[in-house]
Amino acid sequence: MPELPEVETIVRSLAPSLIGRRLDGRLVTAVRRYGKYILIDTAAGDTLTVHLGMTGRLLLDAPRGPHTRTVFDLDEGAGTLLYDDIRKFGRAVWNSSPPVLGPDPLSITEAEFLDLLRHHRSRIKSLLLDQSFLRGLGNIYTDEALFRAAIHPRARNLSAPRARRLHQAIVEVLQLAIEHRGSSISDYVDSEGRKGTFQLLHRVYGKEGQPCLNCATPIRRTVVAQRGTHYCPKCQRR
DNA sequence: CTTAATGTTCCCCA
DNA sequence: TTGGGGAACATTAA
Numbered sequence: 001m002p003e004l005p006e007v008e009t010i011v012r013s014l015a016p017s018l019i020g021r022r023l024d025g026r027l028v029t030a031v032r033r034y035g036k037y038i039l040i041d042t043a044a045g046d047t048l049t050v051h052l053g054m055t056g057r058l059l060l061d062a063p064r065g066p067h068t069r070t071v072f073d074l075d076e077g078a079g080t081l082l083y084d085d086i087r088k089f090g091r092a093v094w095n096s097s098p099p100v101l102g103p104d105p106l107s108i109t110e111a112e113f114l115d116l117l118r119h120h121r122s123r124i125k126s127l128l129l130d131q132s133f134l135r136g137l138g139n140i141y142t143d144e145a146l147f148r149a150a151i152h153p154r155a156r157n158l159s160a161p162r163a164r165r166l167h168q169a170i171v172e173v174l175q176l177a178i179e180h181r182g183s184s185i186s187d188y189v190d191s192e193g194r195k196g197t198f199q200l201l202h203r204v205y206g207k208e209g210q211p212c213l214n215c216a217t218p219i220r221r222t223v224v225a226q227r228g229t230h231y232c233p234k235c236q237r238r
Numbered sequence: 239c240t241t242a243a244t245g246t247t248c249c250c251c252a
Numbered sequence: 253t254t255g256g257g258g259a260a261c262a263t264t265a266a
Binding site for chain 1 (some may be wrong): 242243
């Protein structure tokens with residue numbers, strides 16, 4: 001469900017409501033994103049670490065539902081932060097550090113990105129999904145970035161010009177998606193229950209059979225790295 | 239009934 | 253050592 005833009009949107013919607021308030025008795029000092037992880041720091045030194053997996057939601061002052069897994073109290077009875085998760089792939093636990101991941105795609109420079117890419121030989125889609133390579137991209141934004149960069153998902157050993165194009169496409173698509181508050185395909189909502197709108201601007205993800213916006217060739221769906229992969233067979237070459 | 243779904247991890251094999 | 257495939261986790265919807 002949540003990739004970098006969705007997690008960033010949740011963090012931004014959560015921060016003003018949580019900072020300065022008490023969460024399970026601890027004063028919240030910061031709400032941060034680390035890749036797809038949400039980190040809520042407290043003055044007590046404890047950090048609530050949340051990964052939403054595929055269907056997780058963090059909701060402020062929402063009613064308990066059938067998939068509510070944890071309820072965190074705010075200010076002794078003056079509100080709640082709910083952790084909901086249909087498929088239970090996610091986690092919301094105190095003081096469990098996330099693993100060390102690769103650089104943030106919005107912070108890495110073009111030169112650093114090119115250098116990082118040079119050290120890997122695998123298919124570009126697999127690489128972009130690997131959180132120890134770059135942190136925050138998932139299946140939607142990988143497909144959307146590769147389309148914008150006109151690179152085939154199974155391409156390897158990208159030339160410098162193609163790698164530069166890819167870096168630019170990643171930054172562009174992530175920033176645009178954040179501006180549109182993420183993509184709501186099936187489950188995603190922010191901490192106030194609001195859906196994002198970037199799904200309306202997707203160019204390939206979930207568009208199998210529909211005409212490519214550039215060349216009208218039908219968008220193809222295949223499987224790469226065990227994930228549904230959407231691309232234009234004419235515009236995106238290896 | 240079967241398949242696929244915004245994710246991660248672990249195991250096996252080349 | 254690196255990378256790829258498959259399975260597992262759990263639930264819902266088409």
